[in-house]
Amino acid sequence: MRAVMCHELGGPDKLRLQEVASPAVGPGQVRLSVHAAAFNFLDTLIIRGQYQDRPELPFVPGAEAAGRIMEVGEGVSHLKPGQAAIALCGTGAFAEEVVADAQRVIPIPDSLPMPLAASIATAYGTSFYALREQASLQVGETLLVLGAAGGVGLAAVELGKLMGARVIAAAGSDEKLAAARKAGAVATVNYRSEDLRSKVKQITDGKGVDVVYDPVGAELAEPSVRSLAWGGRYLVVGFAGGAIPALPLNLLLLKGASAIGVFWGAWVQRDPAGAAAGFRQLLAWIAEGKLRPVIRESYPLEQFEKGFLSLQNRKAVGKVVLTMTDPGQE
Numbered sequence: 413m414r415a416v417m418c419h420e421l422g423g424p425d426k427l428r429l430q431e432v433a434s435p436a437v438g439p440g441q442v443r444l445s446v447h448a449a450a451f452n453f454l455d456t457l458i459i460r461g462q463y464q465d466r467p468e469l470p471f472v473p474g475a476e477a478a479g480r481i482m483e484v485g486e487g488v489s490h491l492k493p494g495q496a497a498i499a500l501c502g503t504g505a506f507a508e509e510v511v512a513d514a515q516r517v518i519p520i521p522d523s524l525p526m527p528l529a530a531s532i533a534t535a536y537g538t539s540f541y542a543l544r545e546q547a548s549l550q551v552g553e554t555l556l557v558l559g560a561a562g563g564v565g566l567a568a569v570e571l572g573k574l575m576g577a578r579v580i581a582a583a584g585s586d587e588k589l590a591a592a593r594k595a596g597a598v599a600t601v602n603y604r605s606e607d608l609r610s611k612v613k614q615i616t617d618g619k620g621v622d623v624v625y626d627p628v629g630a631e632l633a634e635p636s637v638r639s640l641a642w643g644g645r646y647l648v649v650g651f652a653g654g655a656i657p658a659l660p661l662n663l664l665l666l667k668g669a670s671a672i673g674v675f676w677g678a679w680v681q682r683d684p685a686g687a688a689a690g691f692r693q694l695l696a697w698i699a700e701g702k703l704r705p706v707i708r709e710s711y712p713l714e715q716f717e718k719g720f721l722s723l724q725n726r727k728a729v730g731k732v733v734l735t736m737t738d739p740g741q742e
Contacts, residue, residue: 415507416716419470421461424720427473429713435504435511439486442517444497447526449477449505451719451732452534452563453627453652458503459720465677467503474505474734478520478529488514496520498533498691500680505530506716508736515684518691521699528698531705531731535563536694537687538649538676539571542625544690545679546672547645551576553622556612556639558632559652560597561588561729568625569595570703577623580615582608582632584726591706591729609635616641620667625649633657637664637671644669652726706730 415432437443455473457463481495491497497519499505499512520529543549555572559565560581572579573596581592582601589600601611612621620641626633630653637646637659644667651657664671680687697703708730711719719732 413508414713415472416474416713417470418459418473421459421469424456424459424717424724427459427716427720429716432507434509437483437485437511440488440514441485441511442481442488442491442497442499442514443483443509443511444477444479444499444517445482446477446499446505446508446510446736447479448530448736449474449734450531450534450563451723451734452476453650453723454534456720456724465502472504472507472510474507474510475502476500476530476533477505477510478526479510479736481517482509484514490514491517491519496522496524496526496529498529500533500537500677502677506713506734508713516680518688520695524695524698527707527710527733527735528705531563531707531733532694532698533691534676535567535731536571536703536705537680537690538564538674539567539625540690540694541676541679541687542647542649542674543568543571543575543623545686546674547623547625547647549575549577549623552578554578554580554616554619554641555623555625556580556582556621556636557592557597557625558582558603558636559626559628560592560600561585562627562652562726563731564627564649565625566591566595566706566730569597572596572625574697574702580612580621588729595704595706603632607635608632609639612639620644623647627651628653629657630655631657633659634663637669640667640669642668646671647674648672649674707733709733710735
C-alpha cells in the first residue's frame, strides 16, 4: 500500500509518499481501506515533534479517516468487514489502509460521502465534547469562538447555534468571518484589525460572554478571559497561535470563572461509550441537515504536501481532506 511516511521531524517537505507493507491487525483492532482522510492542525505539529503525543519514527501522520472495514481482529464482534466507518486513529490515516482500535472505529451510514465523513470526527467531536460535556453550554448563553473559520472553529459555531447559544465569531480576516456568519454567528470580531476585548464588550453591552472556545491561545487568551461574564467558562482547546499563554489566575477568581481543558482524544479513550453516543448524535444532526460541514479543499494522496501547507499557512476556511479514491465516486 502507499503511505505518507515521516522518517525525520520537520515540515511537510520532509515527508515521502512510498510503498510500505500493510499494517498488521491485532486483537481488538480493525483494518480499514481508507477512502478519505482529513487534515487537522495537530498534523502540522506532530510531524515537527511539537505535539503532546510523539510517535516513534518512522510513522504515518493523519488522525482521522473514513473508509470501509477490511478485517477485524480477535475479540471484535460489533464491527464487520464491508461496513463504512470512521477511524479515530491518532496517526496512520494518510495511507491507503489504516489499523485502529475497534473502540475508536465508528460505523457510518453508506449514504454519507467519505470525504465528508472523514472531516467530521476531530472537528465536530472536539467541539461537541467541549461545548456539551465540558462547558455545559445552555440555551440563551453567549459563546465566543476564536479561530472561528478553521475546522474546529466552524464546528463550534454551528454546534453553539444548534445548542441555542448566541455565537460571537472571532477570526483574522473578513473572508473567514463571512464563513462564520454563514455557519450561524450573529456577531463577529476581526482580531487583526479590531481590539478583541473592546469589541466583545460592545457586542455584549458590557456583560461579557458565558463561554470562550479557544483553539488559538497565544496573545488572544488573556483578552478572552477578561471578556468572560461572572461564572464564565474558558475552554482550552489548543494553541494554533503558537505560544502557550500564561494567564493571570486572579482573573478567574474575580469573575468566579473556570478554565477547562478540552482533550478530546483522551475522552475518546477514557469514555468510548460516551464518545460513541456523541457521534451518533452528530451523525443524526448531519442526516437531518442541522449541521453542514464545510470542505474547503480536497487533494489526492499524491498532493499531500499542499494540504499540509494550507493548514500551516492558515489559508483554509473549513476542512482540508485527502482522497485515496476519486471523490466523484463517493
